[in-house]
Amino acid sequence: SVFMIFLFCVCPTVRHSLRNFYTASTGVPNFPEFVAVGLVDDVQTEYYDSNTQRAVPKQDWMEKATADEAGYWDSQTQISQSNEQIFKVRIDTLKKRFNQTGGVHIVQVMYGCEWDDETGDTNGFSQHGYDGEDFVVFDLRTKTWIAPTPQAVITKHKWDRDTGQNEYLYHYFTQECIDWLKKYVGYGRSTLLRTDLPSVSLLQKTPSSPVTCHASGFYPNKIKLFWTRDGEEVHEDVDHGEILHNHDGTFQKSVDLDLSSVKAEDWGRYSCVFQLYGVMEDIVTKLDPKVIKTNWGKTEIERDGGGKDTFGLFVQLNLRAFVCLNKSQEEKSAVLTTGLC
Structure with missing residues (x-):
């Protein structure tokens, strides 16, 4: 029954999130070599892959983005196309770094921000991975990079020296990203706040x-x-x-x-x-x-209706291209595509 x-309880505050991912792969059959997907509050909002060559909205309310930035989807497409080429080079660089030749290899980047709409508390993050393991992670507090593996130390030192870029990342995660997150939540309020x-x-x-x-x-x-x-x-x-x-x-x-x-x-x-x-x-x-x-009695296990699979695993690649306000196309692409050499 x-x-x-x-x-009558004190409920937690609402913490919204903007999570963006890039995934580049080699040696994976029947899968695009580069994919970008974005999520707001874990709802997929946009998508790009190397086969379609076009960034598209995955929610009707994301069409409203063009009101705040004319040519938003053209810009997202250009950013993803640029990063697609950069990530192909990045995989080759990392294969050499790890003394690898052929086989299946995957480079992933996850970045974004969080915002508590009641306390105003915010957070930003940028994590780079290779073959399922952390490679480098941005420390927002110190504006430096953390290298969990010996092969990443070269990258850490190179990126730590680029203080201008790290200052920009801090600005992006604490201001620009939050501004866009608030806009996205506003676009999809009827969906995201239901x-x-x-x-x-x-x-x-x-x-x-x-x-x-x-x-x-x-x-x-x-x-x-x-x-x-x-x-x-x-x-x-x-x-x-x-x-x-x-x-x-x-x-x-x-x-x-x-x-x-x-x-x-x-x-x-x-x-x-x-x-x-x-x-x-x-x-x-x-x-x-x-x-x-x-599975043995009169009441058999059934699958839920409406496309919900009781025992199925819905696998979703959470990837998306960067959105940067008031930046040239080159600067937008540079935010997360610093070379790994």
Whole structure:
């Protein structure tokens, strides 16, 4: 059974994010050599790849960007095309740095900023990776670069010496990026600031498997999903899954509870609780064998409708090109494309 509990609580503030990614690859079949995707509050907003050669909006409300910058999409296309060429060189440079020849290799850059719309607190970040490992990371506080691997020390020293560029990055992450994030949130306010409650199901693959509490269709992704026993949160024998994207822009999450050591008569003491930011109601689902969807009983595990895949993993490359105000095309491209030589 599912019911609501009304609580009077102090809810957390809304922390918005602008995350931009570049991914360049070599040796990966049937995948573009360069991809750029942008996300606002984890919602994909724009996309570019080396096959299409065009930056395009992924949300209708992103068309409003041209009101603040004429030719916005042409500019984004030119930036991505320029960086596509630079990243091809970058992969070759890093392969030499790591004494590599052929094979599959991937260079990734993630950068962006965060803004708390209640406290005004902000943060910026820029992380460069190679073959799935951190390569260099920008320290916003010291305006210097951190090199977690020996092969990155050369790059760190070179970029640390470019104090002018680092000052600009600090300015971008603390001002320009925040300004654009606020604009994007304004463009998509009706979408980004909405709240959607999920459907919550209890699932079990076999009689001896853990019981999975699965919530799908919620928005935003600022949630908490957990098991309780007699009203107290359970931490032992619990396995939390990651928050995943659904195809319709909402999210899903699961949390497993191992009941192998729990007596059948004690199952009724357990409940799954879902909490969504900004909503004063908890969705509480009591652990009742009659409502568990199984692979062996009358109630079979089904896939959610509306394009939501209960056990599917929606993989989304989060990549996007830089947006820099009041900069020439060359300066825009230079923000994150400093050479790695």
